[in-house]
Amino acid sequence: MDRWEQIDREIDRAEGILLVLLLSLMIGTAFLQIVLRNLFATGLAWGDPLVRNLVVWVGFIGAALATREGKHITIDLLLRGMPQRTRGVIERLTHLFSSVICGLLTFAAIKFIRNEALMGSRTFWEIPTWVPGLILPATFALMTFRFGLRAFKPLSLQTHRTSEQSKAL
Amino acid sequence: MIFFAILVLVFLMFSGAPLFTIFSGLTLLLLFTGQIDSSAMIIEMYRLATTPILVAILLFTFAGYLLSESKAPRRLIGLTDAVLGWLPGGLSIIALLTCAGFTALTGATGLTIIAMGGILLPALLRGRYPEAFSLGLVTNSGTLGLLFPPSLPIIVYAVVSKLSINQLFLAGLLPGLLMVLLLSLFSVQRAVAAQVPRTRFHRNRVSRAVRDALWELPLPLVVLGGVYSGFFAVSEAAAITAVYVLIVEVVIYRDIPWTQLPQIMRKSMILVGGILIILGSALGFTNYLIDAEVPMKMFDLIKAHIGSPFLFLLLLNVFLLIVGCLMDIFSALIVVVPLITPVAQAYGIDPVHLGIIFLTNLQIGASTPPVGMNLFISSLRFEQPMVKIVRVSIPFILLLLVILAIVTYVPWLSLALIR
Numbered sequence: 114m115d116r117w118e119q120i121d122r123e124i125d126r127a128e129g130i131l132l133v134l135l136l137s138l139m140i141g142t143a144f145l146q147i148v149l150r151n152l153f154a155t156g157l158a159w160g161d162p163l164v165r166n167l168v169v170w171v172g173f174i175g176a177a178l179a180t181r182e183g184k185h186i187t188i189d190l191l192l193r194g195m196p197q198r199t200r201g202v203i204e205r206l207t208h209l210f211s212s213v214i215c216g217l218l219t220f221a222a223i224k225f226i227r228n229e230a231l232m233g234s235r236t237f238w239e240i241p242t243w244v245p246g247l248i249l250p251a252t253f254a255l256m257t258f259r260f261g262l263r264a265f266k267p268l269s270l271q272t273h274r275t276s277e278q279s280k281a282l
Numbered sequence: 283m284i285f286f287a288i289l290v291l292v293f294l295m296f297s298g299a300p301l302f303t304i305f306s307g308l309t310l311l312l313l314f315t316g317q318i319d320s321s322a323m324i325i326e327m328y329r330l331a332t333t334p335i336l337v338a339i340l341l342f343t344f345a346g347y348l349l350s351e352s353k354a355p356r357r358l359i360g361l362t363d364a365v366l367g368w369l370p371g372g373l374s375i376i377a378l379l380t381c382a383g384f385t386a387l388t389g390a391t392g393l394t395i396i397a398m399g400g401i402l403l404p405a406l407l408r409g410r411y412p413e414a415f416s417l418g419l420v421t422n423s424g425t426l427g428l429l430f431p432p433s434l435p436i437i438v439y440a441v442v443s444k445l446s447i448n449q450l451f452l453a454g455l456l457p458g459l460l461m462v463l464l465l466s467l468f469s470v471q472r473a474v475a476a477q478v479p480r481t482r483f484h485r486n487r488v489s490r491a492v493r494d495a496l497w498e499l500p501l502p503l504v505v506l507g508g509v510y511s512g513f514f515a516v517s518e519a520a521a522i523t524a525v526y527v528l529i530v531e532v533v534i535y536r537d538i539p540w541t542q543l544p545q546i547m548r549k550s551m552i553l554v555g556g557i558l559i560i561l562g563s564a565l566g567f568t569n570y571l572i573d574a575e576v577p578m579k580m581f582d583l584i585k586a587h588i589g590s591p592f593l594f595l596l597l598l599n600v601f602l603l604i605v606g607c608l609m610d611i612f613s614a615l616i617v618v619v620p621l622i623t624p625v626a627q628a629y630g631i632d633p634v635h636l637g638i639i640f641l642t643n644l645q646i647g648a649s650t651p652p653v654g655m656n657l658f659i660s661s662l663r664f665e666q667p668m669v670k671i672v673r674v675s676i677p678f679i680l681l682l683l684v685i686l687a688i689v690t691y692v693p694w695l696s697l698a699l700i701r
Contacts (some may be wrong), residue, residue, distance in 0.1 A: 175555025
């Protein structure tokens, strides 16, 4: 087992736990808001922004997990019916490309965070808006790492699963 | 230079690079040439991710995955069987109705073929329905519910085209019902022709099935009632649905043990994450296209050759069927909708009606030979050769095409409920 692969698996475990906690908190808060609004004609001022920020966190963690499991939405028309070896080469190429793009997005997200911090706007509980925004550079960096890992994976570890199968499962 | 870069991106897109990286690459390229800071793209993405619609997408997806992992499909089939099983062709109507309901809730057509088909196909064969008919039925009823709320593709269409979700939900109802109705009539005719034995109606069976599914029966009311009455916002209806399904399946029926919840959360959020990141990255690109008046230029080009809206709609249908056959529904919506919507509007087509045409086309395209995704899934799931799946699907596809023509050329069907 590759050392990098090991690290990725540990991150994956932590992500999984964080995802469950945040999603539970989100469902709970969203429901509590509805109960308060409709039965007691009141509501938590921080409820809606909290829920919306949790969506961002859960969604982007989901996107990072999709990268690990190869479940991003793709159109792989050209790959269908290609010989296995050519496929392998092209897959590495697309992973390398994706890694570079995610790297650029990480950079853009860091700039975004810096600008937000400079503007000093605040969201619920007086938290500066850049704090919940941190999930963007974090998950983009993780996706850069994960696509890179797949691009440079040793041949023996490459799993061959056709797109049809992986989509059906 | 730019042209070359775009060419490379298109090649990568069709070679299976994740769609969001293609969109991001394009947007970054455009921002770079326009000398705009790349963080502009992240601002757009963050803004989209914090809109209330995303709350709805996330919660409905979670509820759908919970339902698909529970025994709800089995109870749903049991109930419709008890109520409608005595009709000629009853079981095939059951297949159509339950698949439509299931796809509407989960929004994933492949999931319906896998989850429902696995139960329905053996039941149909046991009920002595012809094999070819049964196979065609389970393959093609997978997409049937896309027009019914709270189907995920409708919500995504609303986000991409900036239409009201509630209006689209209403607009989809009549075309969706027409589809179910005509397919049911066709199935009854087939069942009668094949002399499928009928079962007797038992009052006891009905009351037992109702008791079994008692807690799931109010679900459509929770989803639809809230949305249509305008009493709840869509995101609120989604939250109520998620909590309700969670309590019913985990606490009351105990179909899903607590220990399995993290896995279901993970699976559903992977889908949500995939959609969120594509929507976020496509937004910048769409805005650029509109700024650069690309759709208007396209319209001028098309207008020079096609005068009548009638012909335009025909070509649009052919084009969308091909798109639906080649791409999965979410990528198709995100890539094509922003380009076509302004052109169609210039031809005087109502945007809501256009949405229903889009969704109907993509739905049919997904089971259109030679490469519709549903055909592959069905072939894998039921362990049948592709050629056979295609052959048995043809009568269903022909009928669906007739319905498509009706939906396209009778705008009233889509617009009656929203006026």
